[in-house]
Amino acid sequence: MAKIYAVGVGPGDPELITRKAERVLRTAKVICTPTGQADAASYALSIVKGIVNPLTQEIITQLFPMSKDESLLEEFWQKAADEVLTRVDAGLDVAFITIGDPLLYSTFLYIYRILRAKRPDVPIEIIPGISCINAAAAAAGIPLGMAGERIAILPATYADAELRQTLLDFDTIVLMKVSRVFDRVYAMLEELGLEKSGAFIRRVGSEQEEVVVDLASLAGKKLDYLSMLIIRK
Numbered sequence: 001m002a003k004i005y006a007v008g009v010g011p012g013d014p015e016l017i018t019r020k021a022e023r024v025l026r027t028a029k030v031i032c033t034p035t036g037q038a039d040a041a042s043y044a045l046s047i048v049k050g051i052v053n054p055l056t057q058e059i060i061t062q063l064f065p066m067s068k069d070e071s072l073l074e075e076f077w078q079k080a081a082d083e084v085l086t087r088v089d090a091g092l093d094v095a096f097i098t099i100g101d102p103l104l105y106s107t108f109l110y111i112y113r114i115l116r117a118k119r120p121d122v123p124i125e126i127i128p129g130i131s132c133i134n135a136a137a138a139a140a141g142i143p144l145g146m147a148g149e150r151i152a153i154l155p156a157t158y159a160d161a162e163l164r165q166t167l168l169d170f171d172t173i174v175l176m177k178v179s180r181v182f183d184r185v186y187a188m189l190e191e192l193g194l195e196k197s198g199a200f201i202r203r204v205g206s207e208q209e210e211v212v213v214d215l216a217s218l219a220g221k222k223l224d225y226l227s228m229l230i231i232r233k
C-alpha cells in the first residue's frame with residue numbers, strides 16, 4: 001500500500017534538510033503543502049526546490065482561508081485529506097512538506113487527525129525536521145535551556161495576563177507568531193524589564209535571515225509572519 005509521509009523540511013536552509021527527508025522528497029510521486037499562509041507555502045516549497053521535480057512529481061499547494069470559523073476550516077481540511085487519499089488509493093506515495101518540524105504548530109496536524117479517523121489503515125510516517133526554534137536559537141547564539149531551567153513555547157497572541165505570567169514563570173520563553181502583536185509584547189517586556197533580554201529572529205536559515213537584538217527598533221513596524229522572539233533571562 002502507498003504511504004503518506006509528513007516531512008519536516010527545516011527552517012529555510014536546504015543544508016538543514018535531513019537525508020531521510022531528501023530521500024522521501026525525491027521518491028514520492030505527490031508533494032503537498034497544506035498551509036493557512038500562502039506566503040509560508042511558497043517558503044516551504046522554496047526550501048525543497050532543488051530536490052522536488054515538477055515535471056515528474058505532482059505538486060499540490062493546499063491553501064486554507066484565514067478564518068476562525070472552525071466549520072469552514074473543517075470543510076477545507078476534509079477536502080485536503082480526500083485529495084491525499086485519492087492519490088494513496090491510486091498507489092501513489094504522498095509527502096506533505098512542512099516548515100521546520102511537522103509536529104510543531106503545523107497545519108499538517110489538522111489533516112493528520114482527519115486521516116487517522118477516516119483511514120486508520122493507511123500508513124503515515126512522520127519525518128522530523130529541524131524546527132525554526134532550534135535554528136533561531138543557533139542563529140542568535142541563545143541557549144534554550146541549561147540544567148533544570150524551564151522553557152516555554154507559545155504563540156505570542158495569548159492574552160496579556162497569560163503571557164505576562166509565562167514571562168514571569170519561565171527561564172527561556174519562545175514566542176511564535178509574533179509579527180502582528182509585536183508592539184503589545186514589547187510593551188510587556190518593557191514593563192517586566194526584559195526588553196533587552198532577547199532577540200527577534202526573522203526567516204532564519206534563508207537569505208533574508210535577520211537577528212535583531214535592539215527590539216525597540218522594531219516597534220511600529222510591519223513585521224514578517226515568519227519571525228519569532230526568544231527571551232532569555
Ligand SMILES: C[S@@+](CC[C@H](N)C(=O)[O-])C[C@H]1O[C@@H](n2cnc3c(N)ncnc32)[C@H](O)[C@@H]1O
Pocket residue numbers: 011012098099100101102103104105106107130131132133136175176177178201202203204205225226227228
Ligand atoms: C505555523 S508555525 C510553524 C512552525 C514549524 N512547524 C517549525 O517546526 O519550525 C509558524 C511560526 O513559526 C515561526 N517560524 C517558522 N519558520 C520560521 C523561520 N524560518 N524563521 C523565524 N521564525 C519562523 C514563526 O513564529 C511563525 O509565525
